[in-house]
Amino acid sequence: MKADAVRGHLDGLLLAVLEPGPLHGYAIITAVQRRSAGALELRTGTVYPALNRLERLGLLRSTWDSVGERRRRCYELTDAGRRALAEERTAWRAFTEAIGAVLNPADARPGHAS
């Protein structure tokens, strides 16, 4: 996977891994990596600023929680975040259909009764 590939789709990834429940930043990175079978390795310089931005936008809410002396910042989806996630999924579908239609015009697209 070439670097920079997630450009424009990062927000959706972050919102998606937070859908099942709250996670802290480091766990978000490993969750994305695990869910993508190792294909997507986000960097801290990518994730932490993005999480802050999403919180400023009201899509996430964060709380500090302590495990012993270690502090973790846990993020969870807000209602607006869930709506945004739904929009990201719709946009992703439109995006892949548009690019896919150009890249593979002869697609049989089975199961799609037009």
Place this chain on the structure above:
Amino acid sequence: MKADAVRGHLDGLLLAVLEPGPLHGYAIITAVQRRSAGALELRTGTVYPALNRLERLGLLRSTWDSVGERRRRCYELTDAGRRALAEERTAWRAFTEAIGAVLNPADARPGHAS
């Protein structure tokens, strides 16, 4: 479709619309637009520099052809271009599978016997 969406996938689009046969720049833009059902509207400032770059890379070959007084620059795929297109398709598949797996983890993916 948000602007900037094709970032990282432009080369594949250009190579793909040239697969059936040679086209000039303006026709390439309309072809992408038509194939994507209007979703992708590439700009000249995006396409012309990209075509030049792809020619420098040896993936395209261009010839000037004249229709009356008007001059058109027609691009066609080279062998290297066809190989690059195949790679772009493979990369696109890996990309959509990776993002899709994170975005829609519960995908039933019918027909895929794991």
Place this chain on the structure above:
DNA sequence: GACGAATATGTTGGCTGCCAATAGATAGCA
């Protein structure tokens, strides 16, 4: 014969947004 729209090719500057590099702290293990 003038005007607009479509056809056709190109360049320049700028901005968005991800990444590499860097920094620093705790915890567990050998």
Place this chain on the structure above:
DNA sequence: TGCTATCTATTGGCAGCCAACATATTCGTC
């Protein structure tokens, strides 16, 4: 005593697409 994993965070850079601009031909139409 180190080494690795866990955990958070900032800064600077730059790739790459786009908006805006510049220019010319062709065709319909008024």
